[in-house]
Amino acid sequence: MTAVAGSEARTADRYSTRVSTTPAFVERTEPTVWGDETSAGMFGAQELAAHARDGFVQVPGLLNSEEVAGYQAELDRLAGDPAVRADERCVIEPDSQSVRSIFEVHRISNAIARLVADERVLSRARQILGSDVYVHQSRINYKPGFGGGGFYWHSDFETWHSEDGMPSPRAVSCSISLTDNHAFNGCLMIMPGSHRTFVSCVGETPEDNHLSSLKEQEIGTPDDDSITALAERHGIAMVTGKAGSATFFDANCMHGSGDNITPYSRSNIFLVFNSVENACGEPYYAPARRPEHVGARDFTPVH
Template sequence: MTAVVDSKTSDRYQTRVSGTPTLIERTEPTVWGDPAGAGPLSTQELAGHERDGYVTVPQLLTPQEVARYMAELHRLAADPTVRAGDRAVIEKSSNEVRSIFEVHKISELVGALAADERVAGRARQILGSDVYLHQSRVNYKPGFGGGGFYWHSDFETWHAEDGMPLPRAVSISISLTDNYPYNGCLMIMPGSHKTFVSCVGETPEDHYRESLREQEIGTPDPESLTLLADRHGIAMMTGAAGSATLFDSNCMHGSSDNITPYPRSNIFFVFNSVDNALVEPYYAPKPRPEFIAARDFTPVPG
């Protein structure tokens, strides 16, 4: 039997409990803070984030910083201890490193970036509270073999498997390579964050071991995806190395395989509001490991 929290019957975002997918309209805001409040994001950028579910920052990092972080990604991928540990996810086809999780704890450089006001300050501004790191990782999508990520809402997984109560979390993807339409760039359905797609299929034991390489449970059905795509369209998050995209936890997003020679690597942080701390998983037998979903809710220093 799938374990659920006591509040299951009152949960608005039930998922993986029915044989029929359901679309549930969101009632919570996307920008929880004061849109006129001080912070790195302008009023116009916050309005765009509320409307579309994402906002882009054309040049978050300088070229010198990009080179420094890129060297750190190469160092981590080449470290046999990191590669052999649970934090590393290896590509099925190429046997190359796909992702490294909880990277802020094994890299002082990345840890400092997570607390940088350019990064955490934007998250606090959007979520209207102190924030903690729910997840950090680096993603490697090498040329000729970098696998894609099928369409999904992160909140669906974080709610079902981690126990995140509400979609009061924001991700920031910081590009360390140029993002083209053809090298597996991030794709988002703008406005899709306002609709939760309840998925079909019960969560297996230790589902994370397979889902981090190729997710099946927790992915939306084709009919729901078609409806959202017809309603909202699909935007490609392209841009130069050093650019960044912040997007809401319930955005429908994904990326295709990279069959070009041009890699697409990024640093990825997920900030959750301290007022939205995890409880027991809503629709999974047990919580995922802490290197994937932190249960230390200590605020990122401001």
Template sequence: MTFAPERITDLYPTRGATEVASPRQDPVVWSAPGAPGPISAGHLADYERDGFLAVDQLITPEEVTLYRGELERLISDPEMLADERSIVEPKSREIRTVFEVHKISQIFAGLVSDPRVVGRARQILGSDVYVHQSRINVKPGFGASGFYWHSDFETWHAEDGLPNMRTVSVSIALTENYDTNGGLMIMPGSHKKFLGCAGATPKDNYKKSLQMQDAGTPSDEALTEFADAHGIRLFTGKAGSATWFDCNCMHGSGDNITPYPRSNVFIVFNSVENTAVEPFAAPVRRPDFLGARDFTPVR
């Protein structure tokens, strides 16, 4: 006797005929009240309310130098330029992003398993975690393009098959983030509502979306409503600072037309109790370097 595979209820329909906003069905902080961890109870409450948590200095200046040197080594490596895990800037044809850096580099693998980093992820998600995605981002001066407004979870649910909002990202600054060089913008509180976007997902959508988002992009009308309701927060900070943010935050970044580069390392932790299934709104899975299928907990 054979059995059909168990179907998982789609709590967050998206990529349909119309754009639909619906309340979040999942907790924001998954750990029990008073659970031990590096985040204070007050800051954890702020994270639950706003969807993000800024840390003025997560890593030391000496560590910034180490990680920035490793970033420079990777983006200047001719082999990385030809690697499918590297995304190039359309105008300059220089590397702007390298994915799966925790597997490419032992130095970045060490950062992923650092208690200051993975400890916060475990505390927020209330379980062991694995890396759903990692990358280094390079936004050089004089014209590096930004990323349009979006919810990461919308893509990870639609195209990677993450069932629930039990995923957290951390962006660690390796250069200073000014208010002028294309920094991260988040709409505080936007994580409490899911915006299901309109339009079907093209096959191999990731090849286009990694350079310019199309499928999964909110409408101007929806973004205006979100911005009017929540406002917009722009993150600045010294190299070594970090921003933790919920997977469903509406966020984006502008172009960098200043002389001052902006580079960061970006790590996405997912709960081992929220492992990926088949995509909810895409014809095929994205490659593993975008949405991991190795669910081994970070130790």
């Protein structure tokens, strides 16, 4: 590997991964919630305590029905735009050739740019991370009926650390549902409490790994025994809810989702906020940085 973080940084790194032939569990030392209910934000003490305990917290009705309809129309517009489909930021399902994801969507869509700065979203991210925040990644995930592909079990932080150079798991994702999330249409699954344990993965990062991993991730996914051990320790929560609901979850949560073989589509807007005090450097365990649209290098705080 060439453009990886310096040897001193890697030697001192607690979250070593993709360098050993055997996986390992590393217990986290950093907090999950860096702010509190006295910080300017819309979370109360009970919600922040749930986030600290489980690694995630739901916000029912973050968007009203009119807003949901507006964002659904925007998702349809983007998916049907030939220029967007031809852009490198658009990921196509390998089997159905339908749109799987559109990355850096807050720079493509003015509507989603406004959502990033909406206090209902932004203030909660600041509260959790205890600082100003920037957008590390944004995307739309489409999971149409009869063929929407799943996402295998993984920790986002494992990838962001390895391939984007994120120092610690001081980042939070906000998934905003634009369709009803049922237990049967490929809903998000999270192992509550798994955010407190980092699972190292086996397999060196190949060059341009993002070109395949965004369609179907293999490198950076835990082995079966590690997933089984975490599931037995924490159980699995199925995150369901009405369109307009949101789920904030920690960067190190073990999560995934199954294929959608039902007639009922599932789509969401996915916003990743990172603390400005946790800005990314060189990748720890990858040959080179991923493209800007996958792992941002603009650390300007959102206001």
